[in-house]
Structures are given as C-alpha cells and as structure tokens.
Ligand SMILES: Nc1ncnc2c1ncn2[C@@H]1O[C@H](COP(=O)(O)OP(=O)(O)OP(=O)(O)O)[C@@H](O)[C@H]1O
C-alpha cells in the first residue's frame with residue numbers, strides 16, 4: 001500500500017528519431033498517478049519506443065519525461081525505480097520462482113530474510129503464494145506471467161511499465177489475467193503504463209488510453225469516451241468497428257441538429273467538430289436497427305439489401321448494401337427480433353445521436 005498519492009508522469013514533447021524517421025514525434029501526455037494507463041496502437045506505431053523512453057533505456061532526441069516536479073530525462077534507467085514487465089517475460093529457468101522474484105533484491109544487496117519475506121509478499125499479491133520452490137517450467141504460461149509481474153513489483157517501484165504483458169497467452173487465459181492485473185493495480189494503487197495493440201484489452205483494463213499512430217497521439221481519454229466519441233476516422237476504425245458515411249452537412253430547422261446527405265438524407269446531432277460542409281460520419285454497427293418494413297418516425301433510415309450475415313455467439317453480424325454504401329449491422333443474437341437472410345430487402349435506422357462526425361484522416 002502506498003502512503004501517499006503517487007505522482008503523475010508527464011511527457012512533454014518527447015521525440016525519438018531513427019535515421020531520418022521520427023518514430024516518436026512530440027508526444028505530450030499526462031499520466032495520472034495511480035492510474036492504469038494504456039498506450040494502444042498498431043504495430044510499428046512507436047509504443048515500445050515511447051515506453052523505453054519513460055523507462056530510461058532509450059534517450060529522447062527531444063522533450064522531457066517528468067515524475068511530479070522532477071525531470072527524469074537525465075536520470076539513468078536503474079535510478080528511476082521503475083518496474084518493467086516485458087513481452088515474453090523471460091524468467092531465469094534455473095532459478096526457483098522465489099529466487100526469480102527475489103533476484104532484483106539480491107542485486108540491491110538486501111539480506112536473505114528480508115528478500116524471502118518480500119518475495120513471498122509479492123507472490124501473494126499475484127495469488128501465487130506457496131509456489132516459491134517450483135521452477136518456471138513447472139508453471140503454466142499464465143502463472144509464469146504472474147511471476148514476472150511479482151518480480152517487477154517486489155522492489156516496490158514508483159511506476160510499473162508493461163510491454164504487451166499478456167500477448168503470449170491464449171485468449172481465455174489473457175482475459176483472466178487482464179482482470180487480475182487490473183485488480184492488482186487497484187489494490188496497490190501504483191501507476192501502471194501498459195503497451196498493447198489489443199483494443200479489448202485496453203478498453204477493459206484502463207482508466208485512460210492514448211491511441212498511438214505513426215509516433216503521435218491520435219487521441220487520449222477514458223475508454224468509454226474514446227469509444228463513444230472518436231475524433232477521427234482512424235480512432236473510430238481502430239477502436240471497435242464503425243461504418244463511415246461521407247456526405248454533406250447543412251443546417252437543419254431543428255435546433256441542435258444538422259441535416260446530412262450521403263445518398264440519403266437524415267439528421268445528426270450537432271456537436272463540437274461538426275459544421276456545415278463536407279463531413280464524415282462514423283456509426284457503430286450495434287447502434288443501427290434493422291427491420292423488414294420501413295420504420296416510421298425515424299429521421300435516419302436507409303433501404304438496403306442483405307448481402308451476408310454471420311453468427312458470432314452473442315451477436316449476429318450482417319452486411320447490407322445501401323444507397324450510402326455497404327453497411328455493417330450487429331444485432332444481439334439472443335431472441336433476435338429479426339433474422340436477416342441474403343438478398344432480403346431491409347431498412348436500417350438509427351437515432352440522430354448514434355452517429356458522430358469525425359475528422360477524415362484516411363491515408
Ligand atoms: N533501435 C531501432 N533502430 C531503428 N529503428 C527502430 C529501432 N527501434 C524501433 N525502430 C522502428 O521504430 C518504429 C516504432 O517501433 P516500436 O517498437 O516502438 O513500435 P511498436 O508500436 O512497439 O510496435 P509493435 O506493436 O510491433 O511492438 C518501427 O518502425 C521500428 O522499426
């Protein structure tokens with residue numbers, strides 16, 4: 001348990017170039033102390049490089065990293081007191097679990113009794129009390145990953161940095177450990193900065209997420225806010241699935257609404273970024289209703305023809321060709337009021353506040 005509120009981690013214009021390429025480009029972020037913060041982005045977007053600069057293993061070419069008021073930029077990695085959990089977790093195979101966890105304490109010159117006590121406490125934290133005398137090969141992948149976590153927590157780091165900590169595990173195990181990692185973080189109250197390219201993982205574990213694209217932060221915020229209010233095509237597309245309708249916006253007679261036209265005409269909530277002119281609308285497949293007859297009273301409706309559907313357990317995913325282009329619709333499968341058949345004529349409809357206007361940053 002920490003005695004006081006952990007300090008925020010501040011990145012101010014942090015940059016890194018390899019050759020002529022800026023792989024991290026003027027990243028500024030505030031990572032609140034005691035939060036679970038995820039860096040989410042596609043492969044090669046610069047997540048690991050950013051994490052390595054926070055850790056001190058990579059020296060920035062510009063900008064600074066601060067913890068509270070203290071500038072960490074000149075502080076070497078071993079003096080930052082940050083814990084690291086890497087992808088692949090690499091436990092020492094010839095050491096027991098207890099020795100693996102206590103290793104960093106031995107390096108720091110702590111005595112035997114204290115090492116053992118702290119290793120035991122760290123293993124208890126990850127629910128592996130009693131596993132001290134086993135060897136890594138006698139553990140499951142998930143248990144090994146928890147040993148790696150205990151090894152990083154044992155010296156009570158100010159901040160824990162995790163790079164794809166669960167990517168080596170299968171889906172079921174990964175989901176179990178996501179919940180556990182989150183629970184450990186809440187219990188000890190430390191700042192966790194976690195790199196992942198798995199959007200479900202980021203959404204389920206994080207207090208805040210920064211979406212990384214091409215070395216920059218595309219958007220940063222709380223998971224539900226990012227999901228509901230993506231600012232750009234990239235974020236709407238990367239974080240979950242979206243339909244996109246390109247069209248024109250014009251003022252509507254109704255207050256707070258704009259009229260859109262994209263092969264059909266409808267109404268959308270007027271928000272911050274939306275103004276009259278060409279615009280791109282993002283619409284989640286789960287926010288669209290599908291019916292065989294034309295819905296009355298819905299300002300947004302499109303006729304269409306079902307081109308295919310697939311059963312995904314909790315949902316049925318359906319592809320529909322419309323005058324505004326192909327659309328994806330997702331309906332709950334349990335007691336589905338409607339069973340789409342290929343070539344069937346249908347109507348899609350949605351509420352004005354279901355769609356968001358996004359920046360068109362398509363490459
Ligand atoms: N030491 C290096 N020398 C040259 N280029 C590098 C070096 N390290 C990383 N890069 C390049 O920088 C870019 C960002 O790499 P980085 O490892 O940070 O991406 P990432 O977002 O972690 O990707 P992934 O999800 O695949 O792990 C990539 O194009 C990579 O090839």
Ligand SMILES: [Mg+2]
Pocket residue numbers: 047048049195
């Ligand atoms: Mg990486």
